[in-house]
Amino acid sequence: MVRFENVGLRYGLGPEILRDLNFAIPAHSFQFLTGPSGAGKTSLLRLLFLSLRPTRGLVNLFGNDVSLLGKDDVAALRQRIGIVLQDFRLLDHMTTYENVALPFRVTGREESSYRKEVIDLLKWVGLGERMDALPPVLSGGEKQRAAIARAVIGRPQLLLADEPTGNVDPTLGRRLLRLFVELNKTGTAVIIATHDINLMDQYEARRLVLHQGRLHIYE
């Protein structure tokens, strides 16, 4: 589903922060992406999400060479990818419900066709009572859950999560991990970038470890 061949990334004229990445993410797989701060986890996620292009090498996503993609192709591919970012990126003028429903709304679907699905998911992540609240009044944990719900609502083929349990207590962390595992069982490939050893210990999965710009894979 995703294939990286000799991929390198540098910002401007700076040093290469990702070097010679060679790996594949198979469909239906589950993996943790870990490594020390500044190792390039977020940059790798951005490469996977097409918001960065590699400086060298080949990135193949869903059978497409990303260097050949136009903007419309990128938009279409992103509809198959869910992403949870560290800073959540919720829209402050929209309610929690509207934020979570956004991936459906931008594809032009009727609100009545996804309403139940969105409400069910919001209840599942514990935001059933907060669906009319605006993000500025949500706690950090609530924002994180809303961001996760938005990423998974469209049942993406690939889910990318950057420190998805960083702002929640261990109990909720386990619950969210279960959500990712459930999603994985329904066919979504999951990549969770995290520092949290406890989280990784809770679920047996492949580990991609970034160290000094290189990737080491532990199956």
Next chain:
Amino acid sequence: MVDLGNERPQLPARARNQSPIVPRASIAGRALVAVVAIMTFLAAMTTGVVLLISASAAEWQSDVSSEITIQVRAAQNRDLDRDAATAADIARAQSGIVEVRVFSKEESAKLLEPWLGTGLSLDDLPVPRVIVARVTPGTPLDLAGLRGRLTAAVPSATVDDHRAWIERMRSMTGATVLAGLGVLALVIVATVISVSFATRGAMAANKPIVEVLHFVGASDRYIADRFFRHFLMLGLQGGLIGGGAAIFVFGFSESIATWFSGTPVGDQFAALLGTFSLRPTGYLTLVGVAVLIAAITALASRRTLFATLAAIE
């Protein structure tokens, strides 16, 4: 009242999907509406004035070109009255001339009154006599033939077909129309620049929204459409206000001209500008100008939207 308990529908009370994707308040709307309204007003006023001047000039031209003037000057050993009568007869005999009117001595004196004042005896002055001949509109007049016959019979007669005046008027009208088009072009350019700046500002203010929309897989077209709706509405509002104000100004001026008609002021005004009123097609043109400015606003913002979106990953 029945307590539904857990059976209570879990749908939120207020209707869904109400928040616009791009909040209206995030776009500096009022300033842009004001700019578009002012630009539309200026464009519509310019167009209206050009239309008025063209119509008045056309009226003057048709008035002037439907007449020729024969001037018979006094000459030694010749009877001015007889010469004038001869010239009038020759003019009457000319095909294409429908009416000939000889200005009497008193009438000629009256023509000079604005320069020489009243109560002046003109008997001692060699005041020329004026003959005005009305030409059938659209008939080619053999002016050279008429001139030849007149000078043969009355050597001191000259014929003026007002061609020089018509040419001057034509060039003046042309210059006015050109100036009007120039102002219109400047207004359009200024509108495009203002709208482009406003669009860029709105996009910059809403960059986080654009990024999130990109994250959830929205295409540039979808995002541009969300912004475009706002700018189309702003353009239409501005066009409506500016165009409406211009139409009101012309309608009001027309009413004032009607109120003053018959008074000396009104008559002078009418003499200068003809009937100060736009034809129905003129008002339609003003509406067209307002629509044009609104359309330009929309197009300029659309172009800027796509250019800005292309730069945002």
